[in-house]
Amino acid sequence: MERKIRVLVAKPGLDGHDRGARVVAAALRDAGMEVIYTGLHQTPEMIVQTALQVDVDVVGLSIHSGAHMTLFPAVKKLLDENGMGDVLLHGGGIIPEEDITELQKMGIGHLFGPGTSSKELVDYIREEVERKRASAKKG
Amino acid sequence: MGKPGDTTRKEVRVSAQKPQSMKSLAAQYAKWREKVDALPARDAQFISVSGVEAPFLCTPEDVKDLDYERDLGFPGEYPFTRGVRSNMYRGRLWTMRQFSGFGTAKDTNRRYKFLLEKGQTGLSVAFDMPTIMGYDSDQSRARGEVGRCGVAISCLENMKTLFDGIPLNKVSTSMTINAPASILFAFYIAVGESQGVSSHNLTGTIQNDILKEYIAQKSFIFPPTPSIRIITDIMRFAKDHVPRWNTISISGYHIREAGSTAVQELAFTLADGFAYVEAGIKAGLDVDEFAPRLSFFFNSHLDFFEEIAKYRAARRIWARHMKKKYGAKKPESWLLRFHTQTAGCSLTAQQPENNIVRTAFQALSAVLGGTQSLHTNSMDETLGLPTEKAVKIALRTQQLVAHETGAANVIDPLAGSYYVESLTDRMEQEAEAYFEKIDKLGGVVAAIEKGFMQREIGDAAYKYQRQIEKKERIVVGLNEFVDENETIDIDILKIDPKVEDDQAGTLKMVRERRDGVAVKNALEDIRTACRDEGINLMPKILHAVKVEATLGEMIQVMREEFGEYREPPIF
Known part of the structure; x- marks a missing residue:
């Protein structure tokens, strides 16, 4: 049997608004995933370090502070540099449409906005991880 | 009558x-x-926003224990259930105060002038995350965050720009700042001085409520004990030098935004308030010396009657405890004066224009609940910082409530309603039950360290989300009355990425022109005061501010001396 999907929920940057991150963490746990929550005020280095240590399939960043254009690319770059380019990096928060487009061009996954249901998020993660696992087997 | x-x-x-x-x-x-x-019956859940089952109908039976004199009294009189001023809005309307800040001090100064010109009556500063967390704009941890969700203020020069052309003896200013509140307060006093305004004539508020940071908003720097010491230093300093200043704005707003119920907001906020009162008394202050300068800040969510009852219960609980438990003798110490902000967390990114309507209802309940000042959210706040157009509509909403609805004509018009009175009672009782629980855990700080409030709020937030997803709770435009393939066609405010460079330039100029030795000495004086509780930190900080030490430099010294707080991650 394949191992449970392992997700790192992370709060990068200086912002402490963690309602979204904690609700998401609880919802993913209830959907049967293994969830690790970093806690607050994490630098990209700290997040990637944790991701490496616990060997995650997915990293989800929660950002409400407007710092997404700096923090997402920084985490992406460090994941790639550490041989974790296949980890699904995605996230949520208050992120304008055109920034989402730009971030997705850099290889960042879906970015969920306010009002997203847990189901949408869970389905997305399952599909993406299955796809990645399948292509890894083939490869 | x-x-x-x-x-x-x-x-x-x-x-x-x-x-x-x-x-x-x-x-x-x-x-x-x-x-x-x-x-x-209609197929629906008849529950409040807080998840409480609503009564079917209320009758005199529900208020049979209500004693007018004991439980309500007259406005401006103990126990202040009906309001803190005897003439309420007949004397003076609430202060219309829009929380605002973005980009550089110059950008925000322009917005303040716009708001004042449109009839706003007080200022309210939103700082960016680096300022809130005690970093200068040019420090590495600030990267990408400068001016993004508030204005970047690192030094006195920035603060002077922020209030350029705004006479500080003519406006009152509220500053949403907590861990570094002492420093921003000192910046403000110094700007006043540079404008020729004595600190005795400054009016306004610093939020300075660190307890709710550990509980909900999580913008803490130092551990609780030194944080509370800084707060008592501020209270002591302000009573002598800035006597018209509100030294703490004890805030339920963030507790509610983090997902609490109305009763949790009420109970945790007042418990924090009592903890500050106890800290002040323990520090050797007379309760009547500082209690009149404590103010409150509540959320106004969508459940109209629950919110009104919450404000009424808050006033009554505070008055009763201040008089009976803490022995305050001055009526001013019994008054719970409060600011209200409408609930950001109630707004939707879908069909954002609907947020104007949500905000209007919330503004009305704040006014019917007797608020002293009010911020109304802009319709676009789930998408970004408010545009000028959106903030103008938000301000106009308050003006409409004030001048067109008649709500400001009669004081506490819902008093005597079987429902509102029984709800007020119930909320008071449930808050008292929470006070007991917190006492049993060893008080507010011990309860925080055990994660009690954090868990209660987290559980309530998750429950609320589940109710929306299971459609036990309808949110218009989100899980019902949805516009398929909706495209959002409102403008979004963009922050110029140049802010970071502008700030770096200003800081470089300040560092070059100031007297380095004076700065070094001033910072060492702060260090000495950190180590000796007998020395009040405020005068030391004020001196350092005037020789142009930066926010980041001062906080760094304090971090070294006080340590940093780390929260155990829970969900």
Whole structure:
């Protein structure tokens, strides 16, 4: 049997608004995933370090502070540099449409906005991880 | 309507008749309910925003224990349930105060002038995350965050720009700042001085409520003990030098935004307030010296009556505890004065124009609940910082409530409503039950360290989200009445990425022109005061500010001395 999907929920940057991150963490746990929550005020280095240590399939960043254009690319770059380019990096928060487009061009996954249901998020993660696992087997 | 004396006589007559009429009323009600319960009900959950089952109908039975003099009294009189001023909005409307800040001090100064020109009556500063967390704009941890969700203020020069052309003896200013509150307060005092305004004439508020940071908003720097020491230093300093300043704005707003219920917001906020009172008394201050300068800040969510009852209960609880438990003698110490902000977390990114309507209802309940000042959210706040157009509509909403609805004509107009009065009572009782629980855990700080409030709020937030997803709770435009393939066509405010460079330039200029030795000495004085509780930090910080030490430099010294707080991650 394949191992449970392992997700790192992370709060990068200086912002402490963690309602979204904690609700998401609880919802993913209830959907049967293994969830690790970093806690607050994490630098990209700290997040990637944790991701490496616990060997995650997915990293989800929660950002409400407007710092997404700096923090997402920084985490992406460090994941790639550490041989974790296949980890699904995605996230949520208050992120304008055109920034989402730009971030997705850099290889960042879906970015969920306010009002997203847990189901949408869970389905997305399952599909993406299955796809990645399948292509890894083939490869 | 008769004179106050007539009302009292009538009360006495009614209560004399109570036993007989109540009995028959209860019987009549039961009979009526039987009939009604046989009717089909709409398929819906009749619960409040807080998840509380709403009563079917309220009658005099629900308020049979209500004693007018004991529980309500007159506005401006103990226990202040009906309001803190005797003439309320007949004397003066609430202060219309829009929380605002973005980009550089110059950008925000322009927005303040726009708001004042449109009839706003007070200022409210939103700082960016680096400022809130005690970093200068040019420090590495600030990267990508400068000016993004508030204005970047690292030094006195920035603060002077922020209030350029705004005379500080003419406006009152509220500053949403907590861990570094002492420093921003000192910046403000120094700007006042540079404008020739004595600190004795400054009016405004620093949020300075660190307890709710550990509980909800999580913008803490130092551990609780030194944080509370800084707060008592500020209270002591302000009573002598800035006597018209509100030294703490004890905030439920963030507790609610983090997902709490209305009762949790009420209970945790007041428990924090009592903790500050106890800290002040323990530091050797007389309760009547500092309590009149404590103010409050509540959320206004969508459940209209629950919110109104919450404000009324808050005033009554505070008055009763301040008088009876803490022995405050001045009526000013018994008053719970509060600011309100409408609930950001109630707004939707879908069909954002609907947020104007949500905000209007929330503004009305704040006014019917007797708020002293109000911020109304802009419709676009789930998408970004407010544009000028959106913030103008938000301000106009308040002006409409003030001048068109009639809500400001009559004081506490919902008093006597069977529902509102019974709800007010119930919320008071439930808050008292929380106070007991917190006491049993060893007080507010111990309860925080055990994660008690954080868990209660997290659980409530998750429950709320589940209710929306299961459609037990309808949110218009989100899980019902959805526009398929909706495209959002409102403007979004963009922050110029140049802000970071501008700030770096200003800081470089300041560092070059200032007297390095004076700065070094001033920072060492702060260090000494950190180590010795007998030395008040405020005068040391004020001096450092004036020789142009930066926010980041001062906080760094304090971090070294006080340490940093780390929260155990829980979900």
